[in-house]
Amino acid sequence: MQYNPKEIEKKWQKFWIENRYSEPEEDYNKDKRYILSMFPYPSGRIHMGHVRNYAIGDAIARYYRKMDKNVLHPIGWDAFGMPAENAAIKMGVHPKKWTYENIDYMRGELDSLGLSFSKNREFATCDELYTKWEQNFIIDMWEKGLLYKKAAMVNWCPHDKTVLANEQVIEGKCWRCDTEVVQKEMDQYFLKITDYAGELLDDLKKLEGKWPSQVIAMQRNWIGRSEGLEFDFYFDEQSKNILNNHFEKFKVFTTRPDTIYGVSYTALAPEHEIVKYLIENNLLPKEDIQKIKKMQNTPPRERAQAEKEGIFLNLYVIHPLTKEKVPVWVANFVLTEYGSGAVMAVPAHDERDFEFAKKYNLPIKYVIKPKNGEIDKTKAYTESGILFDSGEFSSLDSETAKKKIIEYFEKNGLGRKTINFKLKDWLVSRQRYWGTPIPLVKCPKCGIVPEKKENLPITLPEDVKITGEGNPLELHPTWKYTKCPKCGSDAIRETDTLDTFVESSWYFLRYTTPRKYWEDYPFRKEDVDYWMSVDQYIGGIEHAILHLLYSRFFTKVLRDLGYIKIDEPFERLLTQGMVLKDGAKMSKSKGNVVDPDEIIEKFGADTARLFILFAAPPSKELEWNDSAVEGAYRFIKRFYDKSQNVKKASNIAKIDHKSLKKEEKLARKKVYEALKKSYEVYERSFSFNTLIAASMEAMNALNDQKNEDVWCEGYWILTNILEPIIPHVCWEIADRLFDRKNFKKIDILEEVFEEESITLAVTINGKRRCEIEVAKDASKEEILKVAKEAAKKWIENKEIIKEIVVPNRLVNLVVKG
Helix, strand or coil, X not given: CCCCHHHHHHHHHHHHHHCCCCCCCCCCCCCEEEEEECCCXXXXXXCHHHHHHHHHHHHHHHHXXXXXXXXXXXXXXXXXXXXXXXXXXXXXXXXXXXXXXXXHHHHXXXXXXXXXXXXXXXXXXXXXXXXXXXXXXXXXXXXXXCEEEEEEEEEEECCCCEEECHHHEECCXXXXXXXXXXXXXXXXXXXXXXXXXXXXXHCHHXXXXXXXXXXXXXXXXXXXXXXXXXXXXXXXXXXXXXXXXCCCEEEEXXXXXXXXXXXXXXXXXXXXXXXXXXXXXXXXXXXXXXXXXXXXXXXXXXXXXXXXXXXXXXXXXXXXXXXXXXXEEEECCCXXXXXXXXXXXXXXXXXXXXXXXXXXXXXXXXXXXXXXXXXXXXXXXXXXXXXXXXXXXXCCEHHHHHHHHHHHHXXXXXXXXXXXXXXXXXXXXXXXXXXXXXXXXXXXXXXXXXXXXXXXXXXXXXXXXXXXXXXXXXXXXXCCEEECCXXXXXXXXXXXXXXXXXXXXXXXXXXXXXXXXCCCCCCCHHHHHHHCCECEEEEEHHHCCHHHHHXXXXXXXXXXXCCCCCCCCECCEEEECCEEECCEECCCCXXXXXXXXXXXXXXXXXXHHHHHHHCCCCCCCEECCHHHHHHHHHHHHHHHHHHCCCCCCCCCCCCCHHHCCHHHHHHHHHHHHHHHHHHHHHHHHCCXXXXXXXXXXXXXXXXXXXXXXXXXXXXXXXXXXXXXXXXXXXXXXXXXXXXXXXXXXXXXXXXXXXXXXEEEEXXXXXXXXXXXXXXXXXXXHHHHHHHHHHCHHHHCCCEEEEEEEEXXXXXXXXXXX
């Protein structure tokens, strides 16, 4: 019987589908496991990163089925987004057609790997029923005030007439047409994720020890909680006159109130309302206005990395404590995305402020010094220390001064202690076609009104022209014209679609409910109560912030809307590393892509799965290695070939361990070591590489002896251990040799680990000389006799003055002469 992976894999994949192996039971009294890998974008073909992600998840799911758990292991398609529109422009194919054709092809690729995904819970986020319930949530959020509309600066491509995400702006230009991108103010929809900033931050504590510490740290930094002082800078009279008394103050926030006596200038963002007023009313020289507009048209990410630029606005504010006049500048490093878009600048104690002050020759006032040593005035001193030249707060340490200064501001009505978050509200509107339409209507009488829920879903028109210029929904001749759901007047449908992160923020809840209920429910409460939270979530580290943060936010919002009870969506998280080739991430442009289909065609799905799990620990980067793939194939072939020498047995014979030969005992020990390792790997560490290595060791040990019962038991255990990793060949072997229905938890026999002999080091005057092997229950006299014989050449003609036996460790002989 030759190993034929194509034949074996096709046979068992058909069997699993026909016997509903991958489908969860609707028995909610049974212990459950919800194992979820992040769903793919249907780009056209799977890549090795997909293989790695899904092989990990499938191994865990198959293991828990063996443990008789009720397992939900679903798959779907994150189907909206720009690539479909790009394909429409490039190839003239409709995004919907392109998407569903890709899904069909990729589904076949995933099936060829033998992945045990639930078939009847699969969906795509562009399915109309999914859109229906997502729009339902959006209406709820609008009515609760969690969704709102406001003017915001966006990246705008004047050529394509579309908004660009930050990632689509490359060196200040449109990624598609290379046109200079400008910053444009447009009305946009936002979700109030900031209302949940505190809870999102605090609940990270619940995930400690269950999520990678790196991911938790990244989320903490992104949310960015900081305590500090918020206060107003008031303009002097001359500045008020320049501003036509339109403004009298602006707000700033600082985490370093201890440095407040070192303020030597203030800086506003180029988009600040005061700067806009100066420009609109021609209150600045033309050359300054041009410079500011250039700053405004530079995306925030590039401005943050650019050389510091600024313009003095000929305005002054009054320092709240010293009453000195402080100049007001506009600076490119101040962003409206953070805080109020205005900062108090302390160049002596902030590196960014220092760099700006040096460039424009502004005063640098040191007001904090180290507790020990002098200040180096060639740079900013950014550490804590002792205050000086700080009025009544001089000589205080920084931490005490912070508290005292905040107390002074609050007592005198100058400002207040406040908590700020770096996190900003989530901009969810996109001027694109291939996305979920925002279910709102603009009525000239009623304003913005939500669509009636009975009219959902609001679906996309299919007769569109996608050219890359403008929003196809805005340009459609009829789609946007509708009636106001409130008063019945002629109205305009919202033509913006939702950010695709919205779809991926609740898809895991949809899976919990069987397909037969999808028309009437987004998900049923009893299903969510049973299946959620996801027991094990698996995906790339690149999703550590946005997707995971938005999913956590959506879960909390749906809880508050009464749909679910849980606070957190994902109990445990595994972030797998990238698959590299020649030291770089696989990509077509680098010419280093390995096609999974070719590997499956040549070696089989089990080989692809074994290699991808053996080559590196899941959280580490994996370097592709052609010879290692061949090595994985050879191991599976050998495992299959050797199985033909194993006797068929519906029940595994009990073995008298004590009667076995030494090599037979060693073989059993290696097999049970692998078994013990399997429980730790599948349930905790997921270091499949170590489990596969232990299984290979056990195979080698079995090869060294002839006992049929030991062979049979060893093969049964290894087949069980390896089934989640290489399922096709293991089902084939189990079906031929054993009762396949007995894939289950196997008890660990401690007797196989009991050693009948022990190894002791022998030292002479404390210096290690040799080792001896003695019976485990040998007496002290017997141990000394063996030790003296073994150490004969080191103790000959010498007087032994002391004999020491340290149990299970060593024998030390102290000699003289």
